[in-house]
Amino acid sequence: MSQVFHEIEKKIITSLRENPKQTPNSLEKSTQLLPDQIRRGIEWLRLKELAIVNESKSTVVSLGKNGIESFEKGLPERRLLDLLKNGPKKLSDLQKELGSIFGPSMGLARKNNWIDTSNDQISIKTSPQELPGEKTLKLIGNEKIPKEKIDINDLSGLLKRPDFIIEDVLKTQEISLSTSAKSINFSDSADGIDVEANVPEVFVARTHPLKDTIDEIREIFVTLGFSEILGNMTQSSFWNFDALFTPQDHPARELQDTFYLDKINAKKIGTPEQIRKVSDSHKKNWRYQWDINEARKMVLRTHTTCVTIKHLAENKPDEARIFSLGRVFRNEKVSYKHLVEFNQIEGVVVGKDASLRNLMGIQREFYKRIGITKIKFWPTFFPYTEPSLQTMVYNEKLGKWIELFGMGIFRPEVTKPLGINKPVLAWGGGIERIAMLKYDLDDVREFYSNNLRWLRSATKCQ
Amino acid sequence: MPVVELSYSRLQKLIGKVSKKQISDSLPFLGLDIESEDKDLVRIEYSPNRPDYSTDFGIALGLQGLLGEKIGTVKLKIKKSSKYEISVKSNVSKIRPFVTGIVAKNGKIDDKTIKQLMTMQEDLHFGIGRKRKKSSIGIHDLDKISFPLVYTTTNRNHKFIPLNSEKEITISEILTNTDVGKDYGSILGQSSQVPLILDDNKNTVSFPPIINAAVTTVTPKTKNLFVEVTGINKEDAEDMLSVVATILQSAGFSLESVKISGAKNSTPKLDSRKLIVSSSMINKTLGLNLTPSKIISCLKKSRLDASSKGKNIICIIPAYRFDIFGPMDLVEEVALGYGIQNLEPTLSPSQTIGITNPISLKLKSLDKTMIGLGYLEALNSSLTSKRVLYEMTNRDSKKILSVLDSKSQEHTILRDSILPGLLENLSRNIHESYPQKMFETGTIFLTGDPIAEKINFAGISAHKNSNFTEIKSVVQSALNIGFGIQIETKTSTNPTFENGHCASILLNNTQIGIIGKIDSKIIENYKIRVPVVGFEISLSESLLKN
Secondary structure: OOOOOOHHHHHHHHHHHHOOOEOHHHHHHHHOOOHHHHHHHHHHHHHOOOEEEEEEEEEEEEEOHHHHHHHHHOOHHHHHHHHHOOOOEEHHHHHHHHHHHHHHHHHHHHHOOOEEEEOOEEEEOOOOOOOOOHHHHHHHOOOOEEHHHOOHHHHHHHHHOOOOEEEEEEEEEEEEEOHHHHOOOHHHHOOOOOOOOOOOOOOOOOOOHHHHHHHHHHHHHHHOOOEEEOOOOEEEHHHHOHHHOOOOOOHHHOOOOOOEEEEEEOOOOOOHHHHHHHHHHHHHHHOOOOOHHHHHEEEEOOOOHHHHHHHHHHHOOOOEEEEEEEEEEOOOOOOOOOOOEEEEEEEEEEOOOOOHHHHHHHHHHHHHHOOOOOEEEEEOOEOOEEEEEEEEEEEOOOOEEEEEEEEEEEOHHHHHHHOOOOOEEEEEEEHHHHHHHHHOOOOOOHHHHOOHHHHHHOOOOO | OOEEEEEHHHHHHHHOOOOHHHHHHHHHHHOOEEEEEEOOEEEEEOOOOOHHHHOHHHHHHHHHHHOOOOOOOOOOOEEOOOOOEEEEOHHHOOOOOEEEEEEEEOOOOOHHHHHHHHHHHHHHHHOOOOOOOOEEEEEEEHHHOOOOEEEEEEEOOOEEOEOOOOOOEEHHHHHHHOHHHHHHHHHHOOOOEEEEEEOOOOOEEEEOOOEEEHHHOOOOOOOOEEEEEEEOOHHHHHHHHHHHHHHHHHOOOEEEEOEEEOOOOOOOOOOOEEEEEEHHHHHHHHOOOOOHHHHHHHHHHOOOEEEEEOOEEEEEEOOOOOOOOOHHHHHHHHHHHHOHHHOOOOOOOOOOOOOOOHHHHHHHHHHHHHHHOOOEEOOOOOEEOHHHHHHOOOOOOOOOOEEOOOOOOOOOEEOOOOHHHHHHHHHOOOOOOOOEEEEEEEEEEEOOOOOEEEEEEEEEEEOOOOOHHHHHHHHHHHHHHHHOOOOEEEEOOOOOEEEEEEEEEEEOOEEEEEEEEEOHHHHHHOOOOOOEEEEEEEEOHHHHHO
16 A cells, blocks of 8 residues: 555554554543644544544533532522521512512412411421432532433433533544555655645636637638638628628518617718629519618628628639638527527638539538537528528437528528629538537527636546 | 428329339438428428429329339410400509419319418418519419409409408408408508409409409319419519419419410410530539430439520429529539439539638737636627616717617617626626636728728726726737837816726727726626726727738
C-alpha cells in the first residue's frame, strides 16, 4: 500500500494502535491535536475505510435553574414542611417566608395530604422521610448523569416541573482501526501528499459552445474555398424579399412571421435599374401592382440570403464561392425548438458549369466534415430557388430523419433582373440545429440562456 | 407549409396497384414531407405552390406518375354546354370584377370527398387566393340553382340565408356577426355595394368572397356541382378554377363549361401551355447527360407531356401547373421524374481560395485574448426587452429601436448596448460559484438613416472583491494584446455606473467606451449579491480591420 497520509491521520492511527478503542475526547488527549483536527482526521480515515466509527446516542440529564435551587435549598414542599416542623404557623407568615414558591409548595402539600389548614393556621399532618424527587436531585447534583442510571419513577415528577431537569442527547463516537489500517507502513509515503483526495472545482474560461460550432463551420467553408462576406441584420424588404422574388402579398412577409422595424423605412434601397427590373419581374410573373413603399419597409433579415444576393448584384462574378454567416430573425413564439433569433450559414457557388449534382456534392462534403455521414436529399420548395432540395440527416438518438439544410439553384427570375448571368448554387440552414446535435441538446433556448453551470461544463458529443 | 390528412387505403384505390410502402417511400420524392403517420392515416406537408396537392386526388395523380402507373398530362375534358351561363354586370368591375366557373356532374360524393374538397378550398383561399383577397371559390349543389346566373352588386341591406344558418339575415349582419364576415369583410372595403351572384329566380347563390347561400350546400346527397371563382385578376381566378376542375375530374366528375359573358369577363379556356427548353440546358443544370427521349420520359413521370425537336424539348403544361414559370421549372420536373435519389452527388474542383472575413478573424482573436484573461464567453439575443435594456440598468431609452408585433415580450427592441444582457446573465446565475467573469462581442443597433450597426465588446467581473483596478487591468491588457493600442481612462459619470468609480475609455483622446463599478441600485435590481465591475467598448471598423 502506498497511500499518503496527513500528519493528523498518522497521529490518530498511531494512538489507536496503542489504545484500540477511543472517543474523540480521548484521542484529543492522547494526540494533543485540536478537536477540529481530530474531527477532520477521523472523517478522512473513515472515507478511506481505515477507521471504523461506531456512533451511539444516549440521553443525559442535568439540573435546570429551578432544579439547582432545589438541590441547594431543598424542594419547595420540603422547605414548607421544614418551616412547620416546630409547630403551626400563620398563612401570611408562610407566604412572607416562602415568597414565590409559597403557591406551588402549598398546592403540593395539600394535594398529598401532608398538612392541615384550620383558622388561618397551618400545621403538619404527616411528614414523609423522603419526598418524591429528592433522591434524584441528590444523585444529579451538579453533574450530567446518563438517564438510564436514574429511577424513572422518581425522575418523572421532576420532569413535569418547569426548569427542573434538562435532557440532552449525546452522541458518542467510538473509533477503532480497520484491519487494513493495522498494516500501514508510514515510511512508504514520506513526503507525499494525498493525490486521491477531492479537490475544489476550477472553471475554465472558454468560447461559447455555440460559437465553437460557428467557428468550426466557418473554417470548413474556408477550407472548401469559400470566402466570407458580412452584411447588416437590418435590411430593406427590397433585399430581404423583393430581390428574392417573394411577392409583396406573400404570407411570409406578414407581420406575424417577420419583424418589421417600427416607423422606419429605407430611403435608398437599390439602383434605379435594380428597382425597375426587380419590379418588372414581379409584375410579369406574379401579376400584381408592385409597390415601392412596401420594398422600403425595414425588417430584421429573415435569412442571410439578402446579404448574398446584394453582394452578387454588386459584383456580378463569373465564378465565386462565398458564404455568409450570422444572425437571422423570425417572429415566432419561443419554444424548445424555435428562437426569434438564430444563426444561419449560407453559401453560394457561382460558375458557368455549376450543377445540381455539384451542389449535392458540396453538401455531402460539408456534412462529412462536421461528422454527419448518413444523409439523403429530398425535393422541396423555396420561392427563390429552382430546382430546390433539402438535406435529411439521420439522427441516431431520435431514430429518424430530420431536415437540415435547404438548397437549390437561384431562379432566373431572381438573378436576371440583377444582372447575374451565371448559375448560382445556394444553400443554407440554421447553425443551432447542428450545434444541438453536437452538444446533445433538446432545447435550443439553452444556447442563449447563459446558464453558467452549462457553459462551464458543456462537452461535445463525438 | 400547409398540411393535408390522407388515408393510405384511399390513395391505393385512387392510384392503382401499389403497396402502402411504395406510397410512403415515394411521397418525399414528390416533394411531400410526411409529418406523422398513424396506421392508415398520414399527414403530409405540401408546398403552397402546388395547391393540387391539397387533396388525395391531386397527390394520387402525382404518385401515379412517379410510380409509373399513369404518366403524361391530365387532360381536362370539358363538354361544351350552353345550359350554364353567368352574365356579369359592369357594376362589379370596381369591386371584384372577375368571375369564372365550371359544372361537374355525376360524381360520387361521400363525407371523405367533401372533407377533401373543403381542405382544397381553404388552402386555395389561403395560398393563391391570398386569404380570399385575390380570388375565392364557391362550390354549390348544381341542382338547387336555376340558370342563367347574374354576377352583380347589391347594397348591404340585401337579405338571404347564408351557409350554416336557418334564417335570412342582411349582408351587414353577415359582415358584423359571423366569423367569416369578420375575417374577410375588410376585402370589400367601405363601399356601400358588395358583389353578389343571383340565380334566375332572383335567389342568392353566393356573396363572394364571404359566404355561399345555405340552399346550395353540398351534402353526401349531392350529385352535380357548380363551381364559381371570383377575383380581382382574371388569370388568378382561372388558375384557381383549373386546380378545382382537375381535382374534380380526377374525383370522377365529368366537366361541362359555363359561359361567362359581359364586362371584361369571358368563358374560361383552361388550356395547356407550351414551353420549349433545350436538353443541353437541362443536362448542364442537373449535371447529367440524358438523351432527349429520357428527358421526355422524366417529364411524363412528372405528369407533363413532351416531344423533342432536335435538341429542343417541347413541353406541354396543363393549366393547373401555373407554378411553372420558365425553363428552370422544367429542369426541376425532369429531376423529379428522374428521381432525386438517383442523382449522384459530385464534387467539382474549386478554382477559388477561401478567405475568412478580416472582421471575423479579429473578433476570434479577441475571444482568445479574453479567454486567456479568464473570461467566459456569453451570447445574448440582439432583440431584447425594455426592462433589461433600459429600466433595470437605469439607461436613457429615448433612442429606442423597436419591432412591430413581437410574439415574445422578452424580444421587442434591438439592443444598443451589450452590458445589460451580461448583467441579466449574472442575475440568472446567482446560485453558481464565484468569481463570475463573462464577456460578449456582438452587434448593437443605433437609430439613424440608415440604422447604424456597430460591433461592441463588453465584459463583467462579479465576485466579492471585484474592483475598478481589476477591470481596468483586463481592458488595458485585452486592447493592448488584441489591437496593439494603449487606452487611457478619464473620470466620468454614467447612470449605469457608480459615481467616483466610473471612467470613459479614451483612445487618442476620443471616447471609445465606458468602464467602472456597476451602480449598487442596479446590482440590487438584478438581485446580485456581490459587487460587479464592467466595461463596454465600441469597436470601430478601423480597429477591426487592421
